[in-house]
Amino acid sequence: MAILVTGGAGYIGSHMVWSLLDAGEDVVVVDRLSTGFRWAVAPAARFYLGDVGDEAVLKQIFAENDIEAIIHFAGSVVVPDSVADPLGYYANNTGNTRVLLSAAVKAGIDKFIFSSTAAIYGTPDAPLPVAETAPLRPENPYGQSKLMSEIMLRDTARAHDFRYVALRYFNVAGADLLGRTGQSTVRSTHLMKVACEAALGKRRSVEVFGTDYATADGTGVRDYIHVSDLVLAHLNSLDYLRRGGATLTANCGYGRGYSVLEVLRAVQKVSDTKITIEYRPRREGDAAFVVADATLARSVLGWTPRHDDLKTIVATTLDWERHLFQDDATDIDGLRRRLAASSF
Incomplete structure (x- = not known):
């Protein structure tokens, strides 16, 4: 039987596909390639170009493959874009998830792993690790769209022979330790990628939004989790559901955080490069401190992270950025873009 990975050409999805194949699983991928890349999909996976909505x-995929479980990554993830285009986010994240759930139930697929987010918590009440029991107060359409999907999952599980694990991610970073895939999104807003791009000269500077938070150095603190550990949580979730585990919602983070300036210092140290920093006012909705209480994932799923180390996260991100830079340097279209942007 096969595992269907939606959004398997994207950042986290491509890592998931490689890890499933490493574990001996049969893997099917569906991706519309709006932000993902066909080359990022491991060759051994069967690929379908299409939308999960x-x-x-979906009917073709389920007819041609014996799907045991679905791991659902497909969706839009940029918070400012969700504010500018809320209906687009509700359509892609919530509406398409409804279509996928309906098709899964009709096909008799009873195991589902969902890519959720810490954004559904909004701003925590206090600078403490956030547990799954914390109030759910998303502050943007992205978080709202994920919360709506969680509600649909809950109601589907109540009405049908259907079990799921919803994993609420904190700040995902890093790249495959074997260098097979990484964060390749153009104009990414992820701090770790942005900082590594700046260290390699791909960006002029890094913007820091807010220096007056109630934290040690005044900048926001976040829980950064290596993408390989996040993928491991999905593998544990699949095993959990196969063993008959009940529906579960769990946080994925390390339980400790790093400030924006700590991340930038780590990138500068590992890359041995000075980054130009531009300080900006706070952005609306940015919390001072967001760190996971991942006790549930550890105790119920048996999740044991292996790369809880800021240096490892930075080093793998830098390695991947160097790889992308080298590929771009040998690509004629990339060369033309750089020449067009240069002045002589």
Whole structure:
């Protein structure tokens, strides 16, 4: 039987596909390639170009493959974009998830792993690790769209022979330790990638939003989790559901945080490069301190992170950025873009 990975050409999805194949699983991928890359999909996976909201595409996949479980990554993830285009986010994240859930139930697929987010918590009440029991107060359409999807999952599980694990991610970073895939999104807003791009000269500077938070150095603190550990949590979730585990919602983070300036210092140290920092006012909705209480994932799923180390996260991100830079340097279109942007 096969595992269907939606969004398997994207950042986290491509890591998931490689890890499933490493574990001996049969893998099917569906991705519309709006932000993902066909080259990022491991060659051994069967690939379908299409949208998870397209019932005809799903019908074909389920007819041609014996799908045991679905790991659902497909969706839009940029918070400012969700504010500018809320209906687009509700359509892609919530509406398409509804279509996928309906198709899964009709096909008799009873195991589902969902890519959720800490954004559904909004701003925590206090600078303490956030548990799954914390109030759910998303502050943007991205977080709202994920919360709506969690509600649909809950109601589907109540009405059908259907079990799921919803994993609420904190700040995902890093790249595959074997160098097979990484964060490749153009104009990414992720701090770790942005900082590594700046260290390699791909960006002129890094913007820091807010220096007056109630934290040690005045900048926001976040829980950064290596993408390989996040993927491991999905593998543990799959094993958990296969063993008959009940529906579960769990946080994925290390339980400790690093400030924006700590991350920038780590990138500068590992890269041996000075980064130009531009300080900006706070952004609306940015919390001072967001760190996970991941006790549930550790105790119920048996999740034991292996890369809880800021240096490792930075080093793998830098390695991947160097790889992308080298590929771009040998690509004629990339060369033309750089020449067009240069002045002589």
